[in-house]
Amino acid sequence: MTYLLVDGMYGGTGIRNKVEGGYLNISDLNISLELQQDISNWLEHYADAHFTQYSNKSEIAKLDKRGIEICKKLREELPNCKIDYFSDALMQKLYFD
Incomplete structure (x- = not known):
């Protein structure tokens, strides 16, 4: 399973590999x-x-609400990935269903 983290950090792509670190190119995510x-x-x-x-x-x-909506869409399109959300503004992980 791949673990991804969605965040709005300035200069990032919006999606990081949570285990390996580093931002992913969203066009490579299928x-x-x-x-x-x-x-x-x-x-x-x-x-x-x-x-x-x-x-x-x-x-x-x-x-952050929009970011969580993006996470939910990613979960639908990438069912074999675990998707979490980190609020760059609040500097904390936000939990959602």
Whole structure:
């Protein structure tokens, strides 16, 4: 099983290999183009929040909610992977079903 971690860290690709470390190229993951675009758009918004030092708490909540939605979509498209979420703004893992 592959363990992946979704995060919005500035300069990352949005998806890391949790065991081996390092960011993965999302185009190599065999996920839909729609999901790839969702991840890219989400990362752009997370970068904007980074540059405001995560000062807008309601925006962070929306971004993390969207990140968790991305995790759920990844679970559907990559059923043999364990997908977790890390909030870069809050600097903690967020749990979801």
